[in-house]
Amino acid sequence: MVRDMGLRKVLVVGAGLGGLLTSYVMVRRGFDVELLEEHDVIGLPRHCSGLVSDYVVGFLGGFVKEHITNRFSEYVVKVVEDVGIREVLTLTFRKPVYLIDRVGIEKSLCEVVTSLGGRVSTRTVVTNIDLSRNLLRSSKGTHDYDLVVISEGAGRRLIKSLNLCRVREYALGPQALLKTSRSPEKVEVVVGSFLGPDGFGWVIPIDEKHVILGLVTTSKRAALLLKYLAKKVFSTTSNYVFKEFFGGLIPMDKPCENVVGENYLIVGDAASLIKPVSRGGIYSLVEEVGALRDSLYKGSINQDLMLSRYRKLVAFLKTQHSVHEVILGVGGYYKLVKSFTKLGLSEVRLLDYDKLIPCSPQPLLSVVESTTRWVC
Numbered sequence: 514m515v516r517d518m519g520l521r522k523v524l525v526v527g528a529g530l531g532g533l534l535t536s537y538v539m540v541r542r543g544f545d546v547e548l549l550e551e552h553d554v555i556g557l558p559r560h561c562s563g564l565v566s567d568y569v570v571g572f573l574g575g576f577v578k579e580h581i582t583n584r585f586s587e588y589v590v591k592v593v594e595d596v597g598i599r600e601v602l603t604l605t606f607r608k609p610v611y612l613i614d615r616v617g618i619e620k621s622l623c624e625v626v627t628s629l630g631g632r633v634s635t636r637t638v639v640t641n642i643d644l645s646r647n648l649l650r651s652s653k654g655t656h657d658y659d660l661v662v663i664s665e666g667a668g669r670r671l672i673k674s675l676n677l678c679r680v681r682e683y684a685l686g687p688q689a690l691l692k693t694s695r696s697p698e699k700v701e702v703v704v705g706s707f708l709g710p711d712g713f714g715w716v717i718p719i720d721e722k723h724v725i726l727g728l729v730t731t732s733k734r735a736a737l738l739l740k741y742l743a744k745k746v747f748s749t750t751s752n753y754v755f756k757e758f759f760g761g762l763i764p765m766d767k768p769c770e771n772v773v774g775e776n777y778l779i780v781g782d783a784a785s786l787i788k789p790v791s792r793g794g795i796y797s798l799v800e801e802v803g804a805l806r807d808s809l810y811k812g813s814i815n816q817d818l819m820l821s822r823y824r825k826l827v828a829f830l831k832t833q834h835s836v837h838e839v840i841l842g843v844g845g846y847y848k849l850v851k852s853f854t855k856l857g858l859s860e861v862r863l864l865d866y867d868k869l870i871p872c873s874p875q876p877l878l879s880v881v882e883s884t885t886r887w888v889c
């Protein structure tokens with residue numbers, strides 16, 4: 514059923530990737546869109562690593578082409594132990610994984626949105642949303658709207674005050690840009706007991722001399738852990754200098770069910786659309802915006818269509834939450850990787866980077882070389 518909500522004036526809270534993509538699809542369908550962003554520069558401060566799948570790159574299309582910094586077909590998994598750090602596993606992908614420049618993409622998107630007639634108000638902090646009166650209060654005054662898009666990211670202050678979704682659990686994601694004497698060629702995923710059961714780290718080569726080093730953890734000593742991780746990762750191979758620190762929060766609640774109502778829409782991290790196993794959020798974000806784009810019709814949202822697509826995403830994310838619970842049940846990422854190595858597994862091939870679907874193992878009878886081979 515198409516409920517014509519007669520929406521025209523749309524206020525978008527937060528000009529991150531979610532807010533910008535939503536604004537783009539809505540402005541293209543003739544909505545009157547204004548974006549309200551608390552910071553003064555679009556894209557900054559940055560917090561995201563920017564690793565995305567081929568699928569996401571395909572969705573972003575022309576917006577991403579100039580902003581691909583690197584691409585990878587393999588990751589290596591390393592284990593940190595008392596004796597040092599060692600490589601134990603390779604993750605191989607059927608299609609490349611891309612490192613994208615989030616800041617550059619957000620700036621380009623912002624330019625396109627404004628060129629299409631959207632308005633962007635920076636240094637505008639939204640402090641309150643009154644859904645019953647279609648009123649929003651910001652540091653610049655009071656604004657009315659037909660539809661408010663809440664894309665405030667992981668902090669979820671407004672979502673919490675509106676009581677629309679569960680806002681309780683977070684992980685911390687500290688990161689740094691490092692100059693190194695020699696960057697690794699592949700992305701390195703690092704596990705170790707020092708990161709706790711739910712933590713893991715990463716090294717993402719940007720070019721020969723620069724990497725992004727980061728980790729996720731629920732420990733309050735996140736910044737110290739990042740420095741310790743740098744010591745361990747570069748102990749034998751490379752010198753390094755910290756150039757810039759960044760990072761942010763990662764929502765760990767189950768995805769919000771109430772993302773679309775008569776006069777509101779919740780997008781991206783604000784709706785906890787994070788894949789809990791890898792902590793990536795861009796895949797879910799583009800799936801949600803894709804569902805919205807296909808549900809816009811004559812100045813309104815076909816709520817039923819949007820929700821039917823969205824529920825598939827929610828079901829997928831809930832499955833990921835179950836997988837995450839299983840990982841914690843076996844003792845966490847470090848213990849999981851250790852058990853892989855005990856089984857003699859040295860390579861895992863993944864069919865789908867977003868959904869982390871492994872290839873089927875080759876049937877036992879036809880395995881001639883080793884048990885580590887997977888066939889796609």
Ligand SMILES: Cc1cc2nc3c(=O)[nH]c(=O)nc-3n(C[C@H](O)[C@H](O)[C@H](O)COP(=O)(O)OP(=O)(O)OC[C@H]3O[C@@H](n4cnc5c(N)ncnc54)[C@H](O)[C@@H]3O)c2cc1C
Pocket residue numbers: 526527528529530531532549550551552560561562563564565637638639640664665666667668671686687688727760761762763780781782783792793794795796798
């Ligand atoms: C350390 C780290 C690494 C990550 N790496 C990856 C990765 O490699 N791949 C991946 O897929 N995902 C990754 N993610 C997740 C990804 O960054 C998020 O899923 C994505 O940025 C969500 O986009 P968003 O638009 O919902 O939120 P955001 O990008 O956070 O945008 C929210 C915007 O709202 C603004 N805002 C907030 N409150 C207000 C307010 N009250 N008034 C006005 N403006 C406001 C903020 O300033 C911001 O600009 C990572 C996250 C972290 C923390």
